[in-house]
Every structure is written in structure tokens, then in C-alpha cells.
Amino acid sequence: MHYAASRTNAEILYQHGADLFAKDKFGRTPLHTASKYGYPDVVQFLLSEGAAVNEPAKSGHTALLYILYCNSDEESYFLSKGAPPAENYELELAKILLDHRADINVAPPDGETVLHGAARLDDAELIRYLVEHGANLQAVDANGKTPLHNAACHANIEIVRYLINQGADTHAVTTAGQTTVHYACLAPLNLRLPSTSQGKTILEFIDEDEKWNWNAEGLVKANFTVLQ
Structure with missing residues (x-):
């Protein structure tokens, strides 16, 4: 039954005694x-037949948490067994599971809720759905991080703005004493830089000369202009 990647397969297996x-x-x-x-039709079938929506695995993850934590090695294994590649069905899966009373604020030992995980993705629609259905904006993981910390670190500007507008605490501090501003500074820069006639950007020149820092601070100290 674990390998059933379509509702039809799941139904056939169930009819023949699969557990x-x-x-x-x-x-x-x-x-x-x-x-x-990412197989919503199978999820729907399993729930309709009485599968326990909030039962955790050994890791502490429930079905709702699993929609956001995919292990690429295991996915490759399932594909090698003939399972078709799944599309991105996080929102659809979240709706199905929450309709069957999945606990939206459950967390494994690391403390990461589904909102923490979703905050790493560029999926504002999923974030809005979770918040509208009771996801805790102030939930903290084992390191004291809130969903806003995760969104800030991954440069999800639209999600950061939304979470703040919904009341996320911008002054929340991790166990290491880091605020969301600290995490925003960790976000990768998306710089559009001018290049020479040879096609080199300033980052390549900086990389060739080890005395320069090729981060934002280094660019400012070197008096280079970053295009907006």
C-alpha cells in the first residue's frame, strides 16, 4: 500500500487485504x-477509509508535515519502482488533510510546524491558507525560530510582509539571540550587476582578489554600485 501512487491502485490493494x-x-x-x-487522490481515499490523519511517524511527522518535507533520495527510490513523478500539490494536500481535522500546529521534536516549513517556500497562497485556518504565527522551533525567521532567511518578501501584517512578532529572538533582522541578513542577495566587455561582473573581479569581501558589505566598502 505504501507504493500505491494512484487511487485506483490503492483501491485494488485495499480490496485485496492491504493494511x-x-x-x-x-x-x-x-x-x-x-x-x-504528493498524491492527493490517494490521500483522499485513505482518509475516507479511516486512515489516522494525526498519527505520527517515528520522526514525529504527521501527514500534514510530510507534505513539505520531501527526501530526494527516497523520492528517487519510489520513482525507480514505477511511481509517476508528483506535481506540487502542497496546497491541495493541506486542504484535504485539514478538512479531515489534521492538527495544523503539531510539531515533531525539532519544533517545526507546517507553517515553519511553508515559510521556506515561495507559495504565498499556501501560507495564507494555513494562517486563515489557525496556524500559529508565533510558534517557535527547538532553536527559537518562528515562521517569520524562516521566511526572512529565505528572502520570501511577499510572505514576510504578509506574516507581519497578520501579526507575526518582528522582535522574536532565537535561542542564539538572533532576531528576524539577523535572519534577513542571511538571505541570498539577488544582484543584477554590470559586466565588462569580457563578460566579467564585479563579483568575478572580487573573487580573483582575495583581499575583497564579495558580500554586500564588501561591495559597499569598494564603492561599487549595485543596480536595483
Whole structure:
């Protein structure tokens, strides 16, 4: 049943005695697997037949958390077994699971809720849906990070603005004493830089000369202009 990548396959297996509650060595049920690899029709079928929506795997992840935490090595394994590649169905899966009363604020031992995970993605629609359905904006993980910390670190500007407008605490501090501003400074810069006739940008010149810092501070000290 863990390998069923379509509703039809899942139904056939179930009719022939497949166990909806069977667990693999990681404590994952078929519902966890279907959620993790993005098969909403299978998730819908399993839930309609009584699969436990809030049961955690050994890692502490529930089906709702698995929609955002995909292991590429395991995905390759499933594809090698003939499973078709899944599209990005995070929002659709979230709607199905929450309609079946998934706990939106559940967290594994690392403390990361589904909103923490979603804040790393450029999916404002998913973030809005989660917040509108009760996701805790102030939830902190084991390191004291809030979803806003994650969004700031990954340069999700639209999501950062939305979370702040919804009341996310901009003064929240991690266990290391870092605010969301600290995390915003860790976000990768998306610089559009001029180049020479040889096609070299200023970053390449800086990289050739080790005395320069090729971060934002280094560019400012060197008096180079960054195009907006």
C-alpha cells in the first residue's frame, strides 16, 4: 500500500487485504507516504477509509508535515519502482488533510510546524491558507525560530510582509539571540550587476582578489554600485 501512487491502485490493494495502517521501518503509514510524495487522490481515499490523519511517524511527522518535507533520495527510490513523478500539490494536500481535522500546529521534536516549513517556500497562497485556518504565527522551533525567521532567511518578501501584517512578532529572538533582522541578513542577495566587455561582473573581479569581501558589505566598502 505504501507504493500505491494512484487511487485506483490503492483501491485494488485495499480490496485485496492491504493494511491501511501498516508501518515501514520509519513508522510511516501509507498516508504519510502518499502525503510526502504528493498524491492527493490517494490521500483522499485513505482518509475516507479511516486512515489516522494525526498519527505520527517515528520522526514525529504527521501527514500534514510530510507534505513539505520531501527526501530526494527516497523520492528517487519510489520513482525507480514505477511511481509517476508528483506535481506540487502542497496546497491541495493541506486542504484535504485539514478538512479531515489534521492538527495544523503539531510539531515533531525539532519544533517545526507546517507553517515553519511553508515559510521556506515561495507559495504565498499556501501560507495564507494555513494562517486563515489557525496556524500559529508565533510558534517557535527547538532553536527559537518562528515562521517569520524562516521566511526572512529565505528572502520570501511577499510572505514576510504578509506574516507581519497578520501579526507575526518582528522582535522574536532565537535561542542564539538572533532576531528576524539577523535572519534577513542571511538571505541570498539577488544582484543584477554590470559586466565588462569580457563578460566579467564585479563579483568575478572580487573573487580573483582575495583581499575583497564579495558580500554586500564588501561591495559597499569598494564603492561599487549595485543596480536595483
